[in-house]
Amino acid sequence: MSRPAKALIDLEALRYNCQLANSLSPNSQTMAVVKANAYGHGAVPVAHALTDLVPAFGVACIEEAIELREAGIENPIHLLEGAFSNDEISIAAEQHFSLAVVNQEQKRANLNANPSTPLRVWICVDTGMHRLGLAPDELTSTYRELATSNNVAGDIVVATHFACADDLENDFTAIQLTRMTQAADELQVPKSFANSAGLIGWPDTRADWNRPGIMLYGSSPFSTPHPDADRLLPVMTFTSAVIALRDIQPGETVGYAATWKAERPTRIATVAIGYGDGYPLHAPSGTPVLINGQRCPMVGRVSMDMITVDVTDLPSVTIEDEVTLWGAGLSVNEIAACAGTVSYELLTRMPRRAPRVYING
Secondary structure (H helix, E strand, C coil): CCCCCEEEEEHHHHHHHHHHHHHHCCCCEEEEECHHHHHHCCHHHHHHHHCCCCCEEEECCHHHHHHHHHCCCCCCEEECCCCCCHHHHHHHHHHCEEEEECCHHHHHHHHHCCCCCCECEEEEECCCCCCCCECHHHHHHHHHHHHCCCCECCCCEEECCCCCCCCCCCCHHHHHHHHHHHHCCCCCCCEECCCHHHHHHCHHHCCCEECCCHHHHCCCCCCCCCCCHHHCCCCEEEEEEEEEEEEECCCCEECHHHCEECCCCEEEEEECCCHHHCCCCCCCCCCEEEECCEEEEEECCCCCCCEEEECCCCCCCCCCCEEEEEECCECHHHHHHHCCCCHHHHHHCCCCCCCEEEECC
16 A cells, blocks of 8 residues: 555646636637646646647747657647757747747847747747836837847737736726727737736736736636636645544643644544655645645644644544545635645645645546
């Protein structure tokens, strides 16, 4: 019998979420973002599951793109941060990867390259995120330089990224959209604005291309309910099992540093999961888990390989009972909030020690 910790990846739920993304903007094209190992879900299986639903995939670096090509993914693949070196431009041309142009240096590198085939490029415009992108007043001249170069294929896309789209009360998304539309006013070109939060919560940001990421994996980008986000299905269910049970008396403590003390006769279940498996170290006592479908509070500190759970109020718990850490029935967003982080971090930091088991493929 192997260690019970594992991440179940529901490919049917993944496809459902992608179809939901498509339905929200039926006249747009969807670029499924599968960077960071498809947010921890496994880039190759995820991409294979979505090849017939999306015309392109988005990744952060050329290594991620090559992994998909070598696994037989033929869809166009876009490098969201562009090329980091001249040799990557050559590889992109050979492998039919499109490149973001996020600064003047990348623009010049593309213009001065000797690609085997014309490059497909997306011009990234900084409308207020202030990480990557050209200034809005550089867009028109940059577009003209690239569009008239033999190194560059037609259908240049212009794109931006929103800083606050996950906050539906913040008008900065509307401000960024206005900046972008003004900057691109003279250009009749395909546009891409919306990430998951934009696609769901800001209909005006839906454009020729949308770039959903976190929503594909069933996690809402919002901290409050939203009717469309609430339709998402969790793709990853992180599970393990009870490996020990013990009874302790009032005043006894549990775990490292003795941070939790029993106030009543208490039954403690030890679960084979810890921060070495991807469970958050900073999850405090009281963070919920599901045992046999029932919510129970974690108590004491998270260890590398184990957590401890108060099951006093849950009758008939036995060794080998299944434990859900997040997923079906227990939102990863709730666990992230308990740990003072976001679902993006919990999902993308999942280590290899917790095997992915693919279901409903």
